[in-house]
Amino acid sequence: MAKLTPVAGVFVVVCMLWPHAGQAAPDEVATLRAEIEALKADYNARVQSLEARIRRLESGAASAQTTQPGTAPGTAAAGEAAVVAGQSAAATPPPAFPQPASTAAPARSSSATAFNPAISVILTGNYASLSQDPATYRVAGFIPPPQGEGPGERGFNLDESELTVSSNVDPYFFANLTAAIQGDNTIDIEEAYFKTLALNNGFTIKAGRFFSGTGYLNEVHSHNWDFVDQPLAYQVFFGGQLTQDGVQIRWLAPTDYFIELGAEAGSGRSFPGTQRNSNSLGSDALFAHLGGDVGDSTSWRVGGSWLDTHAMDRTYADVDQFGAPVTNAFTGTSRTWIVDGTLKWAPHGDPTHHQLKLQGEYLRRTEDGQLAFDVTGQNLAGAYSTAQSGWYVQGVYEFVQRWRMGLRYDSMHPGTPGIGLVNSGVLPQTDFLSLLPATPERTSVMVDWSLSEFSRLRAQYAWDQARAHERDEQFLLQYIFAIGAHGAHKF
């Protein structure tokens, strides 16, 4: 092909010149001919030099430097310097810096597929044996989230099948799509964001839909959880995980300790906020993380987060004093504080055979506004004010290669909500069954077995006293399989 290029070039030039050449004087023809000859010679020289370069590359680009022992390092350096100097003038973020190609690199079948994004699929499923009917599951004392509460259905269940597609967009952005195909054949867009690559000084901006950076566990995808389900505090306060449709900015301090500060502005659609038909921001979040190492074997991270969001007519199903179903609604502000801490220990920092991971989080939410009772019937409204909290601690230990065991304890503190309609005597407290005082708690144990980095089988048993009166004994078996691109995991 390469040899055809000069011929084609000459042909094109000749075609372009042909009508003029026909009318041209003989000396003009001679000049043109000379020019064409010069062009031809030039092209031939270029083709030859390209062919020579290809031959050199083929004969071993990788060993090119070994086969030229006479080349002083300085010469090579000058060459590389010239390349960089030429490029750094062109754009602020340095464009592709030539990494010597390896002869080992597998041949691409076509350039069309060379830029395909990294694709990974994670399949999860479980078998659940629950002593109580999951349809009655409620964490007592709290306004229930629209979803994300409870252990799921009984029997065999297909959990979410998570599809992740990600790639660098260009030198400036990285983009990621994570879609969860649910067992009931619906698709949730868990995350769809772009992230900056070319900002400097420790700044990163992420925008689109993403898991909020508040807390520790919130950003962790379900296949990386250490238990089948989320802690009760995450289920109650975030409906599982807090998603932001908005913008996040993070700044990493230039210090030896890990100090990260972040701020988010989002629509606030995700529970505990709601869609509000408003141009203003629905949720703001601030978070700070601090981390480091103790010796070779231990690393840690602590964090503090604050979330401010707004709800408008956030409805939930409840039962009145006569046992009749009612729909109530909250409108107002919802603020959540989170303190989190994580510690990992492995001998010499090598988690191949043993690793201990301890983590705990404390969440505290205050909600202030109006609570409407029976919005489809009596529709009574009054003031509402609560300060509720919940926490969990868990430890997971890899006791022998591939095998881990874990223990988790959850405790929830709904407090006594200030309900205007109750305080003023309009309705009795028993009309708000979900908000009656309670002390939900849960203890979970798990064992999991990972034959490789890409497969995991897990058994979990939980004594769940989230409901006001009955204890739910939950036995769960779970599988997690990952195929496709090798994902890197955060701490």
Added chain:
Amino acid sequence: MSRHTRIAITLATLALCLGAMPAQAALKVLATTPDWAALVTELAGDKVNVYTATSAFQDVHRVDAKPSLVARARTADLVVATGADLEIGWMPVLLQDSGNTRIQPGSPGYFEAAPLVHLLEVPSAVDRSMGDIHPLGNPHVTLDPRNIAVIAKALTARLVILDSANAAFYTARGEEFQKRWQQATAQWEAKAAPLKGVGVVVIHRDQVYLCNWLGLKEIAAIEPKPGVPPSAGYLSELVTKLAATPPKMILRNAYNDPKAADWLSQRVHAPVVLLPYSVGGTPEAKDLFGLFDDTINRLLADAK
């Protein structure tokens, strides 16, 4: 609007802190393994400030993207990595979260060693059923000193680009290192001549470059597939197989679990040779020269 004002104030404070940061004089290097840290130290001396992400007692495949590593990536001027997917489980997180354009792949501040040398064991087809296989080839390239020479040359060139004020220093030091390294390599090769053709059993296939260089004959690997720990059944099969071609020794790296190697050692009557694998893996392997000195001494001690 007060909360937006609060956010704005926070960001403004951050920006001010940033402006107040003093410029660092020495080049900050984040090396993924102690070997690359040692090489950078050989080539750059006190002109650089090197931080090592892992130790000789860690399996570099399995490292957490710890907060401390993200913090080091943030301030690094140069990342020296092995590449060929060895650090794929954690390096991408460090690079993405660092907010540091200097070390992004494609920038002068991102250096990968493996693509510079001829990689062995490049699979013609890859599938996860083959274990923890590397599509680009075996990335454990350090234990062949000829590879180190090639990588050192490219690294010197990179240092010259990143810190041109000290170009003459790096060039001279690089040449001096190459000279010492060539001599040392020749000595090691002469000394290790008796090892040629000696049959060995390895654990993970990370001694391939060493075996290839010294002519050691790798008879078998204790891992049935890369990254897959052996089952009892596989080990007993291995014992039967090794009865026909008994190995002279079993090689174990400092970071490997000794159990399987010790078990096999008793059955096939071959000693387990503990090798440093990386700088710091044994007390004698203090630097790159020590790494090779000690590796060869330990091999010779048991080959006789």
